[in-house]
Amino acid sequence: MIVWINGTHGAGKSTTSALVQELLPNSRVFDAEKVGEVLMDIAPALPDLGNFQHWDPWRPLVVETARRLLEYTGGTLVIPMTVLVESYWREISAGLDGYGIPVQHFVLHADEQTLRDRIQKDKVLGPSSFRMAYVEPYADAAEAWLHAEAEVIDTTRISPELAARRIAERVLRRHADVKGGS
Incomplete structure (x- = not known):
C-alpha cells in the first residue's frame, strides 16, 4: 500500500514521513x-513550466516507479509529496488504483502564519521564496478539494512525532479493518 503525505512546504512532510516509516x-x-x-x-532541458509536476511524464513515472518498488519490496511506501493540482492527484491516484495499489492519503496542515514562520526559520533549507510561493496555492487547494480528499492532520501545534503516530495509528487501524473484513 501507499501512505501519501501531502501538504505544502513547511507542513512537516519530510520529517513526519521518516517518523511514519519507523512506525510502520x-x-x-x-x-x-x-x-x-x-x-x-x-539535456537539452525540458520546457520551463515552473514546476516539474507540470511535465506530462512526471505523474505516470511516479505511478510506475511506486508500482515497481512495491512489486520488488512489498510492504508500504510512504510518499511525502506536495500535489496541489487536483487533476494531477486524480491522474496519480487513478494510476495507482489501476494497479490495485491502495492509497491512504494524508494532508499535513498548518495555518498560514505557521507555514510562513517555518519556511522563514528553516535551519536546514533556510528561507525560500520558492517554498513561500506555495503557501497561497496550498490554501486554495485545501479549500477547493484537497482537504475533502484526504485525512487532515493539523500540525500547527503538534510535534512531527505526534503527527507520525496519528498517521501510523490510522494506517494500522485501516490495515486491521481490511484484514478483519477479508
Missing part, C-alpha cells in the same frame, strides 16, 4: 521529487 513495519520512504529531479537532468 516493512515500509520505505519514496521521495517522488527524485523522479522530478531525473527529469530536470535531461
